[in-house]
Amino acid sequence: MTSTDKRPLTLRDVSDACGVSEMTVSRVLRNRGDVSAATRERVLNTAKELGYVPNQIAGSLASKRVNLVAVIIPSLSNMVFPEVLNGVNQMLEDTPLQPVVGVTDYLPEKEERVLYEMLSWRPSGVIIAGLEHSDATRAMLANSGIPVVEIMDVDGRPVDAMVGISHRRAGREMAKAILKEGYEHIGFMGTKMPLDHRARKRFEGFTEGLAKAGVEIEDRDFYSGGSALAKGREMTQEMLERSPDLDFLYYSNDMIGAGGLLYLIDQGIDIPGQIGLAGFNGVELLQGLPRQLATMDACRAEIGQAAAQIILNQTADVPRDDIAHQQTLTPKLAFGDTLRRHRRG
Amino acid sequence: MTSTDKRPLTLRDVSDACGVSEMTVSRVLRNRGDVSAATRERVLNTAKELGYVPNQIAGSLASKRVNLVAVIIPSLSNMVFPEVLNGVNQMLEDTPLQPVVGVTDYLPEKEERVLYEMLSWRPSGVIIAGLEHSDATRAMLANSGIPVVEIMDVDGRPVDAMVGISHRRAGREMAKAILKEGYEHIGFMGTKMPLDHRARKRFEGFTEGLAKAGVEIEDRDFYSGGSALAKGREMTQEMLERSPDLDFLYYSNDMIGAGGLLYLIDQGIDIPGQIGLAGFNGVELLQGLPRQLATMDACRAEIGQAAAQIILNQTADVPRDDIAHQQTLTPKLAFGDTLRRHRRG
DNA sequence: CTGAAAGCGCTAACAG
């Protein structure tokens, strides 16, 4: 609505337009230092009239302060990650900090590249999924000089802070619950992702939990790609044809679990009498299914919020020791309708 | 592994460490201009040894080039938006450009704030959902001097470029298809979001399409919050109790449609004989349901990709006129199992 | 309360 050339306006333009020094304009725009109400208003008005938008690039360089928080996650296709991102976003809502997202596709090399790019913006903090990273990645994090929060998993040693749940424990607890309900012939279905360490740990915890009672998984299957719900259907059908004696199916996520559930309902199979089921994540989706799939909440939003909070605390001048640097959240087991609470007659 | 103080390393440090001018180091690190293979390697090595990460803040200020693309979307909770984001991400994958996400929660004031913040980073382009913006937002976009792509909707005038589908037409087409299949008593269920202009336009197009044949919606209901799948169940039950004569239910999105579908299957109702159903979006989830819900693809990933492509083209020195600045994608109607193809006996 | 001077760390534009 103003200038005719393409050059973005500078502080200088505003300064000229209202006869106040650049410095004063800067102060007004940042609410720093005392400025008389009169000039203050004048500056604000002309800035708005001109449509001036400050240049954070220059501002950040000068102040050596960048209000960006790098958030590095493996994927955007799995609802889990947008959900933690949402948690981060919420917590940062009314602060000057702003999240910047990087996606690694579960690839360590890509994680390295993405982190490097992010760090080159000199953000105020890094939130990164998982505890497993390449040496180079870990070195960059350690030497970055900024707060780092590793999230979603607590089975391992963090570079700096960490917030998440123990997937190993989650698997173990689920095994315990299943055995306690009297199931004995257990099948497992999950994603074929050697680089999804959390799924791996859950699986390990699960087999470990069973092993303690002398039980072993009797069948297992892994998939990759495609609609998880559809895969759940297919794989469940195949597994039950292959291993008709199974009385419990543990799915590494709720989506394939839901697919399995829908398939079994279709088949008129008695759940949880004939076959019990459980998934993982506690996705909202499950609320609408005909039967509630047993699951375990992964605390996605809470993790995002807690991680953002840690960054915020360190950005403020809070003594570092006052901050909980390791937060282990405890996922709640929801029995739903597919993991019975009493032994069958 | 290197310095003992907290100050991030600068070009200067690398320059000192390997006895080459800062300028040469800079050139090596950016692959610009000719540098002898020998010095090149030496610089690269010391940079890696020191763990030097360039400072893009300074670089961008000096070069007046910022390889960031602002992506402004209403929400991260609705899978639709992570999906377009994914499309953007993919297209930008092997380019220097990097997306930065802002979330508006469907609030015009927040959109304004978010855009202002984004523009203050002087990004190379803006991708923003929707065509409806406040005057201030539109002014900022128009005066930004960078490529702007408005996405997801084409029913209106863009500030600059636009890529999307016509939701009005999508609604109309669906109405036409439903009538053609012989349904006559139609109910509608959707979200209670006055600010979701795309849903609104779909609804308007739908009623318009029906009106042309002298048909009116006989019942309607709107929800907000909660699990869409669960809401679909509830609302469908309520609506059918209220209006038992309905023979078709049009849902404003696939999730509530899926909820309705599952409910009706539960009830043993004949689909699409007794009641037909349709949703909107073409979400992958539908693949795993017992029956395929009729739907219309919203072309999410394609939209993200096309938008990113437009930004890329303008960033390169391609003459502006060579670029398709308006792309209307055509959503395909998938009949699935819930919109019969022939009149009933 | 307001202004002037001196960079922030890098790159464009020239020299060699």
Place this chain on the structure above:
DNA sequence: CTGTTAGCGCTTTCAG
């Protein structure tokens, strides 16, 4: 092929 000189647009710091 390599180096030097000026800034980029802002904020810090120090004087009024």
